[in-house]
Amino acid sequence: MSIWEYANPVKFMQTSGRLLPWVVGATVLTLVPGLVWGFFFTPVAAEFGATVKVIYVHVPAATFAINIWVMMLVASLIWLIRRHHVSALAARAAAPIGMVMTLIALVTGALWGQPMWGTWWEWDPRLTSFLILFLFYLGYMALWEAIDTPDTAADLTGVLCLVGSVFAVLSRYAAIFWNQGLHQGATLSLDKEEHIADVYWQPLVLSIVGFGFLFVTLLLLRTRTEIRARRIKALEQRERMA
Amino acid sequence: MTLLTVENLTVSRGGLAVLEGVSFSLASGHALVLRGPNGIGKTTLLRTLAGLQPPLAGRVSMPPEGIAYAAHADGLKATLSVCENLQFWAAIHATDGVETALARMNLRALEHRAAASLSAGQKRRLGLARLLVTGRPVWVLDEPTVSLDAASVALFAEAVRAHLAEGGAALMATHIDLGLTEAAMLDLAPFKARPPEAGGHRGAFDHDFDGAFL
Amino acid sequence: MTLLTVENLTVSRGGLAVLEGVSFSLASGHALVLRGPNGIGKTTLLRTLAGLQPPLAGRVSMPPEGIAYAAHADGLKATLSVCENLQFWAAIHATDGVETALARMNLRALEHRAAASLSAGQKRRLGLARLLVTGRPVWVLDEPTVSLDAASVALFAEAVRAHLAEGGAALMATHIDLGLTEAAMLDLAPFKARPPEAGGHRGAFDHDFDGAFL
Amino acid sequence: MMPEFGKYAVTILASWGVTLVLLAGLIAATLIRGARVKRALKAQEERMKNDG
């Protein structure tokens, strides 16, 4: 039994339908405690003051903003190479989630910047590359919306995702070269010496896991919706033939 | 010699099969006229044969780069003159029949006019003249005589006959009389795609979908 | 009752007279078919009558806002559905014949399709249905049956007859048979504009130039 | 039992507020569209079953 079996829409609908309650459960069991823990039960940090609490929404959102694009890239490649409809539709379903995650990272970052750096917005490379990522999400979604024929839209957005990924990475390097930033380095490394104290780290990891499950839940729901919408289109066409 | 063979072809537009099981073959020196009511899928079939879209199923065999396609739109540049338009397509196909093409389609008098200032029928004549400079054996024409007056239709029939006599072949979709009595006729109505329930072709997405779902 | 009178009309395209001395009149309940070879000036004449360009000379009399014009281009919006397209034109003309128009041109089945996904003939049918929602007495049609199959041509003839029976009139340019045996015919060839040297019309600029100069 | 935020209350509450609102919006949009499409599909299949 290969993983490609799930490329069959019916098989995917069945499996995802069975999986959904569990994923929803996992989301509730990780996200809620993670956020509550982070919000209510963490101490105030020396460097950040009470604003450290922002980290529990900022960092998970930022992490997934990037990783969802990577997931879309993989899904697009699978569509372009093996032409499995589910993966194209999954990429389409993921885009708005990624867009919202990027937006959350941007907004919380901006709000956080005000007390920490004294400005809402700074052209720091990391912030800048997030803004560009946001634009890529917008363009990708707009292209999907603009094209009527589903397979054409899948092909073109797939190509865009591919080219866009390369240029997103390039922009990142360009931005770093262009302006040395203010932003925090990676503190979440597994290297014990590097990362922040456990009191912050543990709820943060829980939040990230929670966001992850939330993403999976939403992805499944949205992909199912996209599959159904695609099915409606197919049926409507069939109706015309009769 | 057979120039074009179509076997059991299913063509689709907008992801939906419109014609299925079309088979015919076209030999050098022969012309075939496709007939069928509006919306049956003539344009779709011709575009598929021209290689502009992939067929859903079935096979098309022909010599490589054998087809010259002429569609509803003529591919003319309004700001170029009649002569320049033809020269461009001749250069693209690396042939040099501009003079003969102008003469055969009676465009001599209009040679230096900008395409923008031609009437509907004159434009069409220029579009057909383009076929003559492609140097390709199989003409695939979508309603070639739209807007043409009787004299121009005769001119067109003459051009087709000359092409057939030179060993070419022609496949044409039309609703009106082309004045080509020797052409064979193929009615597309029997090939209308059936819905999947009745055994028709299913899209890739639909394929495993029916029945099992919901 | 005479709906449209044309007296001694000279029409021009690109500043150049193409037809001159055209006179005819069209009474309620009658249809007139304009004939003439490609490039004689049918489209130009019809555009002039529709008020899109001024005549060079002569007079056109008709009731204000009496003309519904349908040209080579149909004025359809690809992203709107068949129904929405018609509703728009009905709203612009403050009429409400969408339902009848759909029924008469056999567009019921396509009602909710986007215009982009229609075949050439289906688009044309929609373009003709638009005439029905204008509520105007004089139809001025440029090659109305291009791309239509036999059944649709009959449908069109039926619609014209109904329009005539309701007291309308129709003026049509065409090269092919419209199936309207009762229509009168006007051949435009005799009205072809002569060059100025032969007594034809002179442009305003030319007028004061010749004679005094050279 | 609200934790003590000091002078950063606005920053923190606004960040969390925006995040929760955006996430709630996303979830709501997902569920609403999901339900609507599901209904539409059901209607479509019903209609096609009845028609033939």
Place this chain on the structure above:
Amino acid sequence: MRALLSRDLRLAIRAGGGFGLGLAFFLIVVTLVPFGVGPQGEVLARIASGILWLGALLACLLSLDRIFALDFEDGSLDLLATAPIPMEAVVTIKALAHWITTGLPLVLAAPLFAVLLHLPAPAYLWLEISLLLGTPALSVLGTFGAALTVGLKRGGLLLSLLVLPLYVPTLIFGAELVRRGAEGLATQVPLAMLAGITAATVALVPFASAAAIRVNLR
């Protein structure tokens, strides 16, 4: 007339998210400026109001050539010209539709973009006022340019060339209003001028546009 407006809006929305795209372009221009001029906050703050106005203007400009071009190509414009609505009304409604799909969203979103460029706080209100007063003039003037170039293939650049000089007064007074407002100087003059220009433009230019369309159709 209501039918025409609602059709145009519907077309704008159907054609791939009409409203959003003007905004997205604005956002992009605003993002690219710092890449060009460097990230220093104080430089950006100084040029912010100008750049925002320029961005609005360019976003407007980019959607202009579609105002009539599509209607011309598919023959709708011929048919509208023979319809029982005066061409002046058609032109005005086209401008209104353009403003609703481009100008209005820009007005609404401008403060957000201003954050990115470090616009000084007191300038926000004036930015809003100036855009609200100025953008209708941009749409109407743009419609005039589009009317002049309808029927020309590849009209895009020519259109910009014709329209941009017409935009100069609006741009000058608009940007000036923001700058003065931000620095607490007297704002009556630019405010009055901006309002005056817009009012006169909206009242008079449609006649010119309608004439241009009629000439182009024949």
Place this chain on the structure above:
Amino acid sequence: MRALLSRDLRLAIRAGGGFGLGLAFFLIVVTLVPFGVGPQGEVLARIASGILWLGALLACLLSLDRIFALDFEDGSLDLLATAPIPMEAVVTIKALAHWITTGLPLVLAAPLFAVLLHLPAPAYLWLEISLLLGTPALSVLGTFGAALTVGLKRGGLLLSLLVLPLYVPTLIFGAELVRRGAEGLATQVPLAMLAGITAATVALVPFASAAAIRVNLR
């Protein structure tokens, strides 16, 4: 292939002065900037290189949607697709024609416009180099965007939205090269990056564009 290039150039010239228009737009953007940001020489000098690059980029952008749209509408693109030239070549030639009509004139005229913005003297050479190296990438990427949106009515804004983020690396390195050059800093890195991006783009992106065209035609 030569025929295609010469046809495209001829069309650009006939359609109302092709070459000139890109320049004129560039000129107008460059003149509007002082109206927007105020006339102070030192502010202008600071942002000059960035504005020149931005202007070039926008002038480029504005002519993009015509690369394929006209050929698509009149059916030429269908015919080119069935012609004995690979689509990759067609796409590359289209990009080349676009560069010759927009990019090249900008490169040649940029020093003139730089005067208007008080660009510091040592920066001129670097401005030329950066534009010469960078603009081909802009044309090729623009062709890619045009290929994605061919067939969409009202593609103009969508096209900008898709293309502008792709322009970011070129813009950053281009403007940075000028700035560093002007200040006498080391220029190897941005120079190498700019050249590398352009080379890779020109070599690889046409395949993506050709694929997009083929998908759009079917």
